[in-house]
Amino acid sequence: MNANSSRPGTPGAGRPSPTLENLASAAGVSRSTASRAINGGSKVSAKAQAAVDAAIVALGYTPNRAARSLVTRRAGSVALVIPEPDARVMMDPYFAAVITGVNEALRGTDLQLVLLMSRAGDDSARTLRYLRGGHVDGAIVVSHHRADDWVETLGATGLPTVFIGRPWDTGAGIPYVDLDNFEGGRLAARHLASLGRTTLASVAGPTDMTAAVDRLDGWLQGLKDAGLQPGPVIHGDFTTTGGAAAAGRLLAQAPGVDGIFAASDLMALGVVDALRGTGRRVPEDVAVVGFDNHAIQASNGLGLTTVAHPMVDMASAAGQLLVSAIGSPGEHMDPVVYPAELVVRASTVP
Amino acid sequence: MNANSSRPGTPGAGRPSPTLENLASAAGVSRSTASRAINGGSKVSAKAQAAVDAAIVALGYTPNRAARSLVTRRAGSVALVIPEPDARVMMDPYFAAVITGVNEALRGTDLQLVLLMSRAGDDSARTLRYLRGGHVDGAIVVSHHRADDWVETLGATGLPTVFIGRPWDTGAGIPYVDLDNFEGGRLAARHLASLGRTTLASVAGPTDMTAAVDRLDGWLQGLKDAGLQPGPVIHGDFTTTGGAAAAGRLLAQAPGVDGIFAASDLMALGVVDALRGTGRRVPEDVAVVGFDNHAIQASNGLGLTTVAHPMVDMASAAGQLLVSAIGSPGEHMDPVVYPAELVVRASTVP
DNA sequence: AGGCTTTTCGGGAGCGCTCCCACGCACCCT
DNA sequence: AGGGTGCGTGGGAGCGCTCCCGAAAAGCCT
Incomplete structure (x- = not known):
């Protein structure tokens, strides 16, 4: 037995791949029949289909x-x-989830995922040119910041587009997939209130993201529902260090706080660390609720009460939405909003 | 001023984009000349070039x-x-870095990034078919596990390919970009030894990844160089929780340990948590060295001594390598190995 | 100035595929 | 038995581009 017995004949040459014509003559049918057999197989006799299938494998x-x-x-x-x-892409688990989910939706279709990461200004024009140049059949846009004007611009091109995360401007009627962030915030407030906590503060997200704004609005509404005074609100940047920093400022403002809602799990981890740094116990002294139910919440040993945010599923739904939008263009599609669910763990209930 | 004054003429219709023929007649030249003007512009008179350029903008x-x-x-x-x-993709910051870096390298070229995530078995055949089907000009493979047989298979197709992370089988001469993981492990050992630590253990990575094996080999070599007895080695899975679990087993085996090398920052964070959970102080009782110098190392407030691993740069280098491999096929390219550097922080030096 | 090379240009062919259309054949209805 | 009505099939055309090659224009030499 020789170890390298399977060496190909012409290294590096790369034999020309067979054409449809080759395939057809190998199968003993015409180019047209072969084409039909490959795509959908309608109007093709069983015999011809079988012959083509065999030839495909053979060649x-x-x-x-x-x-x-x-x-x-x-x-x-x-x-x-x-x-x-x-x-930003580096640290945030969000994007990994999006990629995973979209990829999942595309599996089974013969669509490939082309990644378009565009930085500021000039590059976004390039991206836009690419999108409207007919190089792709559709686009999924991770909608985040208010400044991005993708909505109106893409809406005008007629390219099937789905947003992940509700865009600021929903007027164009472009479909999107989002979580019920408002309800998520409300659930957090209701939960903390139901535990008897009364001095409640929030580490919110950036004000130029709909998700952050919705969560905060829900939170405030939840406090109002419970008849509680809203405590301080500090805006973080969705990162762990940002959360820790925000918690520091928050404690300076309201040392007697006994419940904190952080608008992301990453920030919640920072908050917990900061609290412990000051000698406070979680949840005995301060209960903490996060957001996302990301796997990382388990990383510090303490189970984190959080609002579930099935990012992969949502991204997958966006992918499916896009696929069907491509299939039937022009048809109106309704946004998909996932319900928020609270997952209770040790950071609020010992 | 009407808000929707800029509505396009035929909504959804998407006017047919101009062809080269259209462009040529608009510029008053032939299709061939227009084509030449677009690609490289050699053998085109300045006048014709200018006319074509103008037409491109106009149309x-x-x-x-x-x-x-x-x-x-x-x-x-x-x-x-x-x-x-x-x-796995979800939790590991590695892939986000790879995507970022490769994307960076491709900026400026007119190459697009197509993402191919393939699961086990069947799917990998599909991926392979896609790759050899001539649908892409080259591939970057994130090489990880021993089981993957991408190397030999892709090597035979002649498709320009670059690996990120040294593949198990380097015989095929396929270029790769890697970190000097061996040296990284050795640096960790030398550093801990130089601090006077004598009972040294390691939470290593999975044994089917070259990076993990190299780091461990380097670690053991470093211990030998310092004349120290190698302590216990527990294999983790590069995750935080895995690191914590490994640390638990490690402490059972060697309660007197005063220095631990974790083969990733994520695992190192788990290790630190586990140590603190047993009442041990870091670095006073146990010094901890991580690996990757990932931003997350700062997340628990304690600066982590770690080995720098410029993943984005390396991925970018791989992208550039691929671009030049596509430009000059068949030419042999040497692997690129980045040097390892130790970053000293508070987890080893108070 | 005549013949030469060099440079620029335009038309034709064809990449591999899908679609349209016309043709043949089996089948069923009256 | 004759004329439909299918279905299955094959050939032709053409998608928009690049490349080859021969023609035309411009430059150079002796």
Whole structure:
């Protein structure tokens, strides 16, 4: 037995891949019949279908995407647009979840995921040119900051588009997938109130993101429902260190706080660390509620009470929405809003 | 001023984009000349070039990628292959860094990034078919586990390929970008030894990853160099919880340990938590060294001594390597190995 | 100035595929 | 038995582009 017995004949040459014509003659049918057999198989006799199928395997035939695209005017790919500075992508588990979910939705279709990460200004024009250039059949935009004007711009191009996270401007009627962030905030407030906590504060997210604003609005509404005075609100940046810093300022403002709602699990972890740093016990002295139910919540040993945010599922739903939007263009699609659910753990209930 | 004054003429219709022929007649030249003017501009008179350039702007012309691909046999895209179960992608910051870096390298070229995440078995065949089907001009493979046989398989196809992380089988001569993990492990050992620590243990990574094995080998070599007895080695899975669990077992084996090297920052955080959970102080009782210098190391307030691992830069280097491999196929390219550097913080030096 | 090379240009062909249309054949209805 | 009505099939055209090659224009030499 020789170890390298399976060396190919012409190294590096890469034999030309078989064409549809090759396939057809190998199967003993015409190019047209072969094409029909490959796509959907309607109006093809069982015999011809079988012959083509066999030939595909025998020749290792793969249709040439470029040729197909040229005539069908379909690119066979969708773009995932992430309009964020790269550094942010690094830390936030959100994007990994989005990629995973969208990818999941695309599995089974023959659509490929093209990643479009665009930084500030100039680059976003490039991205836009690419999108409207017909190079993709649709786009999923991770909608985040108020400044991005993707909505109106993309809305005008007619390119099937789905947003993940409610965009600021929903007027264009572009479909989106979102979590009921308002209800999530309300649940957090109600939960803390039901535990008898009365001095409640929040480490909120950036004010230019709909998700952060909704969570805060819900939180305040929940406090009002419970008949509680709203405590201080500090805006963080959704990161752990940002959460810790916000907690520090918060404690300076309201040393007697006994319940904190952090608008993300990452920030909640920072908050817990900061609290412990001051000698406070969680949850005995201060109960903490996070947001996202991200796996990382378990990382400091303390189970974190949090609002579930099924990011992968939501991204997958966005992918499916896009696929069906591509399938039936022009049809109106309603937004999909996932309900919020509270997951109670040791950071509020010992 | 009417708010919706900029509505396009035919909503949803999407006017047909101009073809090269349109462009040529608008510029008053032939299709061929227009084509030449667009690609490289050699053998085109200044006058013709200017006319074409003007027409491009006037018409908003974008070349049809599919048509171009069909004749040039270049896809205009590269694949990023991530052969991991999706769940893993979620937690590990590594992949976000890879995506960021590769994307950075591709900026400036007209290559697009196509994401190929393939799960176990069946799916990997699909991925492979896609890669060898000529749908991309090259591939970057995040090489991780021993089981993946991408190396030999891709090596045979002749598709330009670069690995991130040294693959198990380097025989095929496929270029890769890696960190000097061995040296990183050795630095950790030397550092702890130089602090007078004598009972040293390691929470290593999975044994089927070259990075984990190299770090461990370097660690053991460093201990030998310092004349120290190697302490227990527990294998974790590069996650925080895995690190905490490993630390628990490690303390059972060697309660008197005064220095621990964790093969990733995530695991190091788990280790620190576990140590504190037993009442041990870091670094007074036990010094801890991590690996990666990931931003998350700051998350628990304690600065973590760690080995720098410039993942974004490395991924970017891999992207550049791939671009040049596509430019000059068949040419041999040497692996790129980044040096390891120790970053000393409070987890070892108070 | 005549013949030469060099430079610029335009038309034709064809990449691999899908779609349209027309043709043949089996089948069923009256 | 004759004329439908299907379904299955094959050939032709053409998607938008690049490349090849021959023609035209411009430059150079002796």
